[in-house]
Structure formats: C-alpha cells, structure tokens
Amino acid sequence: AQSVAQPEDQVNVAEGNPLTVKCTYSVSGNPYLFWYVQYPNRGLQFLLKYITGDNLVKGSYGFEAEFNKSQTSFHLKKPSALVSDSALYFCAVRDEANTGFQKLVFGTGTRLLVSP
C-alpha cells in the first residue's frame, strides 16, 4: 500500500529565511509525488509534482522540491520565505504500480507559519 508521512505538524520560519517542509513516502513501485497548498477557507492548490527525471522539481510561487530515492523523501523548499506563504501544505503520492487509476494518498498536512 502507498502512504506518505509529514512528520511536522507545524513549521515556523522568519520571513526571508529558507524553509523546508518534510515528506517521506512508501510505495511498492516508483512514486509519483505531489505538493499542494491550502490557504484558509480555500481548496487545495497544486504546487508541483515529480514523475521522473531531475530530482529537483520547480513549481509555483518559487517553491521547489527535492526527490531523494534512497531516503524515500520529497521535501518542499523555498530559498526565501514570505509571510504570504503561511498556509497548510500537503504531500501526496501515487504508486506507479497502481496502474490505470489516478487516486492519490495525501499526508496529514504541515502548517507553515512565516513571521514578519
């Protein structure tokens, strides 16, 4: 079975500092990995995804994520945080071995709080 873990309920960072939101995954085949962001009272918005190729994936709003197969991780990063980045972030995975269907498994979410 496929699963993701987001070990931190909340991450606090000062504006202008780099940020990292952690995600680890478990699949039987190769993973397809996603990051989503949820602002208050809104639906989830797609940020970026990893399918294959370059381990560093660039996405929306200056975010990027690094895929590490040996550590089964897909951490979300941004070089310089903004107060407006404060939101709830979800990691999600789909197992390549689970062919034919597009079901994603989401993590529990990490709240990012960027202080001025």
Next chain:
Amino acid sequence: DAGVIQSPRHEVTEMGQEVTLRCKPISGHDYLFWYRQTMMRGLELLIYFNNNVPIDDSGMPEDRFSAKMPNASFSTLKIQPSEPRDSAVYFCASSFGGTGTGAREQYFGPGTRLTVT
C-alpha cells in the same frame, strides 16, 4: 476555465435532515473525487469516479452517504440522514487521466462547509 464548481458553499442543517452537495468538474476531466476534511481526521478520500463510474467507495463512512455521477459534468454527494459528526468541509476534485498511467494533478473546488446541528 471556471475550475471545479461546488454548491452550496455553506450548508447548515439539523440532525436527521437530508443534505445534497453538488459538484461540476472541469470540462474534459474524466476523474472526479469527493474528499472530506476535518481537524480530527484530516483529508479523507470518500469516493472517486472514472468516466462517471464509481471506482472506489471504500472511504464512504456508512450507508447514510451516497454519491452519484449521472453525467460527465455533474456529481452529487448525499447524506441521509445527517448527523452532527458529519460536520466537515467537503471537497470535490477532478483530474484528467486519459488512457495513460502517468501522474495527473487534481484540481480542487472551494469546498462546501457543512454544519449539522
């Protein structure tokens, strides 16, 4: 494109009443997902459809919940009878899978906030 459309945005009802949530997916998308989000349980997948056919309803809490997709542009999630523990934000999402096995992002609607008193 208008994105995924959900209605109503807010619903307040009394215990025992029937509740119907509606969703219009993005045109051309062949997958539709219903999720529920609460503080206690996080984001839960309830059911999803492919080409209007239910594929996996293992996340539906109990028989009080039912979902239909009569055509490619409309789906409903019904709770009958509703209970206070059903209070949550319900999201609809859609994606395009096509015939490939690649990874497609899901697009979420704004959600329906349901309060059952």
